[in-house]
Amino acid sequence: MDRDFFRPSPHGPKSQPRKDAVRTRVIALRKRNFSVYDIRDELDRGGPGRLSVTAIQEVLRAEGFARRPNELPRFDPAVAAAAHGDPNIVYYHGYWELAPDEALLVEVTPPRCEYWNFQLNNHWMESLDYRYHRIAVNHHGATAEPDGSVRLVIAAEDPGVGNWLDTAGHRRGTMCLRWVGAAEHPDPTTRVVPLASLRAGAR
Numbered sequence: 567m568d569r570d571f572f573r574p575s576p577h578g579p580k581s582q583p584r585k586d587a588v589r590t591r592v593i594a595l596r597k598r599n600f601s602v603y604d605i606r607d608e609l610d611r612g613g614p615g616r617l618s619v620t621a622i623q624e625v626l627r628a629e630g631f632a633r634r635p636n637e638l639p640r641f642d643p644a645v646a647a648a649a650h651g652d653p654n655i656v657y658y659h660g661y662w663e664l665a666p667d668e669a670l671l672v673e674v675t676p677p678r679c680e681y682w683n684f685q686l687n688n689h690w691m692e693s694l695d696y697r698y699h700r701i702a703v704n705h706h707g708a709t710a711e712p713d714g715s716v717r718l719v720i721a722a723e724d725p726g727v728g729n730w731l732d733t734a735g736h737r738r739g740t741m742c743l744r745w746v747g748a749a750e751h752p753d754p755t756t757r758v759v760p761l762a763s764l765r766a767g768a769r
Contacts, residue, residue: 588617592625602626621690628689628740632661636670638743638754655744656751662686662720663738669721669761672743674754675714680747681705684718686731687740694739699732725764 588609595605602622609616617625638660646657662670676682683704686694694701708716709728719730720741733739745751 589625589629592617592622593629596626624690627659628661628691632663632689632738635661635663635738636756636758637661638672638741638756640751640753652746655746656748658743658754660741660756661738662733662741664721664733664758665737666722667761668758669719669725669764671757671759672718672720672741672754673756674716674743674752676705676708676710676716677745677748677750677752679705679745679749682743682745682748684731684743685741686720686733687742688736689739691740691742694732694734694736699734701731701734703729703731719764721761721764723761725761727764727767 591609591612592605595608600608602619605622606617606619638658641657641659643656646655647653651657664670672684681704683702685702688694696702703718708718710716717729719725719727720733721730722733722735724730724732743754
């Protein structure tokens with residue numbers, strides 16, 4: 567009897583077919599001022615493609631981040647509080663989109679805090695595959711410069727420099743940085759550079 571219960575999942579980008587299929591419709595309904603509950607009901611009436619309220623919120627949130635690609639602005643504290651977020655955590659959410667020969671640099675000097683971390687996610691704000699790819703870093707694993715600043719490098723291939731985070735076969739997605747228990751909240755800066763320029767600097 568075959569008991570292959572733990573068959574490994576294939577590597578590479580994952581999709582969300584149900585969300586992908588109705589994404590355009592969700593956005594169109596939102597532009598008509600439908601609430602997330604109205605959108606859910608409208609999808610129910612339209613046949614296959616039902617999404618939960620939480621899934622609809624994820625679609626709309628990711629779409630909002632996508633309006634400012636490759637930036638990492640501070641997430642509205644009022645929105646975080648309304649979602650019962652911890653007031654001791656400050657979030658920065660953004661949307662990344664890169665060509666295979668590009669890298670996104672996120673640069674910041676982390677404040678003194680209990681904990682900080684940065685993570686790459688897919689369009690639906692779900693973690694990329696951390697089992698086979700380095701898609702997150704925190705204050706323990708990051709390599710800092712002598713002045714205390716940190717430069718994170720997001721790219722499809724390893725350029726041979728520190729703090730590289732792997733896009734795991736994805737061309738776009740969301741990202742999140744958070745400070746936990748920090749008295750100060752420095753804003754990160756971002757810029758897109760040619761991947762070759764990083765490789766050249768690593769030689």
